[in-house]
Amino acid sequence: MKKRTSKPNSLAPGFRIVALGGGTGLSTLLRGLKEHVVRRPDELASSQRPISDLAAIVTVTDDGGSSGRLRRENRILPPGDIRNCMVALSKDEALLGRLFQYRFHAGHGLVGHNFGNLFLAALTHVTGDFTEAIRVTSKVLAIRGRIFPSTLSNVHLVARLDNGRIVHGETRISASRAPIKKLSLSRSRVRPLPAAIEAIQQADLILLGPGSLYTSVLPNLLIPEIARAIARSKAPRVYIANLMTQPGETTGFTLADHVRAIQKHVPPRVIDWVVANRQGVSPEVARRYRAEGAAPVAIDLPVLQKLGCRVILDDLLEEHGVLRHNTRRLSRLLLEEFLSR
Numbered sequence: 543m544k545k546r547t548s549k550p551n552s553l554a555p556g557f558r559i560v561a562l563g564g565g566t567g568l569s570t571l572l573r574g575l576k577e578h579v580v581r582r583p584d585e586l587a588s589s590q591r592p593i594s595d596l597a598a599i600v601t602v603t604d605d606g607g608s609s610g611r612l613r614r615e616n617r618i619l620p621p622g623d624i625r626n627c628m629v630a631l632s633k634d635e636a637l638l639g640r641l642f643q644y645r646f647h648a649g650h651g652l653v654g655h656n657f658g659n660l661f662l663a664a665l666t667h668v669t670g671d672f673t674e675a676i677r678v679t680s681k682v683l684a685i686r687g688r689i690f691p692s693t694l695s696n697v698h699l700v701a702r703l704d705n706g707r708i709v710h711g712e713t714r715i716s717a718s719r720a721p722i723k724k725l726s727l728s729r730s731r732v733r734p735l736p737a738a739i740e741a742i743q744q745a746d747l748i749l750l751g752p753g754s755l756y757t758s759v760l761p762n763l764l765i766p767e768i769a770r771a772i773a774r775s776k777a778p779r780v781y782i783a784n785l786m787t788q789p790g791e792t793t794g795f796t797l798a799d800h801v802r803a804i805q806k807h808v809p810p811r812v813i814d815w816v817v818a819n820r821q822g823v824s825p826e827v828a829r830r831y832r833a834e835g836a837a838p839v840a841i842d843l844p845v846l847q848k849l850g851c852r853v854i855l856d857d858l859l860e861e862h863g864v865l866r867h868n869t870r871r872l873s874r875l876l877l878e879e880f881l882s883r
Contacts (some may be wrong), residue, residue, distance in 0.1 A: 548791035556594045557881045560745040562692070562762045564601035564623040566866075567753030571782065572598055572687065574869030576631050578877060592881060596687035597741040598627045599768070601761040603699045603727075606713035608645075608655045612663045618831040619672050619691055624659035625757075628676075631685035638683055673735065690738040692762045698728040699761060712757045719790045725756050725807060727764050734767045742757040742771040747880050750813065752867060755800055758789050761806045773810030778880045781851075782872070783818040785858075785865050789835035798845035806851065813851060817875065819867070821857040827865060852877060 561571055579593040602619045604610065609620035629639040644660030656680075665675035674772050676689055700708045703720040715722070742748065751759050759781075763769050772779060780802070783797050790799065797818055804813065818841050823831070831837065846853055860868040 547785055552561070552793070554825075557592050557613065557746045558595040558597070558741075558744050559747045559749065560597045560741050561749040562598060562599045562759070562768075563606070563751055563753040564758035565753045565763070566626065567751055567758060567784070568600065568623070568783075569626040570867055570869055571749065571752065571872065572596070572627055572630040574867075574871075574873030575876070576686045578868070578873060581686060582735045584877060591740045592850055592877060595741075595744075596631070597687045597738075598631070598687060599692050599735075599738045599741070599762055600624050600627055600689060601758055602691045602693060603697060603712050603757070603761045605698060605711045606716075608659045610713065611655070612840050613696075616663050617669070617693065617696075618663055619696065621659045621662040622656070624676060624689055624691065625656060625662060627660070627689050628679060628683050629687055630686045631680075631683075631689070632719055633684035633686070661664045673737075688735060688737075688741070690735050690741065692738060693732050694764055694766060695729060695732045697732055699724050699757065700728055701756065703727075714802060716757055716788075716791065717755070719793075721793070722756055722791065725764065732765050734765050737772050739767055741770065742775060745775060745777045748772055748775055748777050748779045749782060749876070750780065750804075752784050754788055755784070755795075755803060760804065763804065763812060769810055772812045779813055779817055780815040780817055780876070780880065781813045782867075783816055783841075783869065784839055785819055785823075786831055786836045787839055792839075793835060796840045796845070798842045798849060800839070801846065801849050801851060810848070815880075816846060816851045816853045816854055817858075817872075817879075818853060819858040820855040821859040823859065823865065824861060825859055827863075831865070865878055 578591050579596050580591050593674050600623050604620040604622055609622035613620045629642050632639050641867050644657045646652040662675050666672045701715045701722045702724040704723050705720045709715050709718055733756050753759050787795050858867050860866045
């Protein structure tokens with residue numbers, strides 16, 4: 543176990559990073575890493591901006607809210623998590639980012655939809671290609687990085703609960719309060735996007751999480767070719783721990799339980815390192831989360847080490863009514879620990 547202290551190392555330039563996940567966790571991570579990415583295609587990486595390529599591989603199993611409606615009614619992949627990642631990587635989060643996150647509060651058929659979701663849905667129909675819609679939208683937002691859906695297959699999550707029930711769909715799985723025994727995809731053969739596999743193969747650092755264990759992190763790893771590509775990589779493979787447990791999905795889970803769940807579902811080894819928060823939560827915020835059934839993720843170091851994980855602890859918490867990772871501190875930790883000379 544390593545308790546981290548800040549270091550003044552210079553960073554070697556030209557690194558490629560791949561981050562896999564979904565939900566708010568992945569976009570939070572990308573928001574911090576964005577500041578260290580070269581800003582123009584012709585710009586050379588430097589010690590100030592050592593990342594030459596930042597690729598996000600995003601789960602596409604969401605079936606709730608605006609994304610779920612567009613998925614059912616327009617037969618497209620759910621755009622919500624991809625939209626969040628685009629906004630996080632965008633050059634101008636203040637204006638265009640706000641526009642793409644704008645949610646309609648009135649209008650028949652529009653209520654509840656995000657402008658960015660509708661934009662991606664429309665572009666998908668205009669171009670006939672979801673990946674082309676992502677590429678064009680990425681240019682509009684001038685994002686610093688690349689974004690790939692993990693697959694173009696229309697897949698859903700299926701969970702077998704401890705009580706024997708089978709639950710279909712991310713929304714129902716998240717709402718369930720029984721422990722999850724086994725998670726799978728609705729199709730036995732799911733092909734990944736070739737560009738996503740290529741990005742993993744070229745990566746100097748592979749990041750998993752933060753995000754919901756069963757509905758953000760694992761769905762990407764359940765695609766066999768993605769899991770195999772990560773397992774074969776010589777790059778450090780880092781799991782970024784959640785700050786809090788998630789009611790239903792991970793109630794009572796320690797950090798080692800999170801890692802064990804990944805190892806149970808993904809036989810090839812995909813985690814070398816675990817990065818976790820050591821900073822305490824304020825009593826007021828802790829009480830509010832506790833009332834909702836959530837608690838700080840306990841860090842059981844001896845068990846993690848038995849699982850073969852090296853652990854880095856740091857103060858990574860940011861409180862603004864809700865708990866989030868401190869994006870700047872987290873990104874700096876990742877760069878200094880894994881990409882320094």
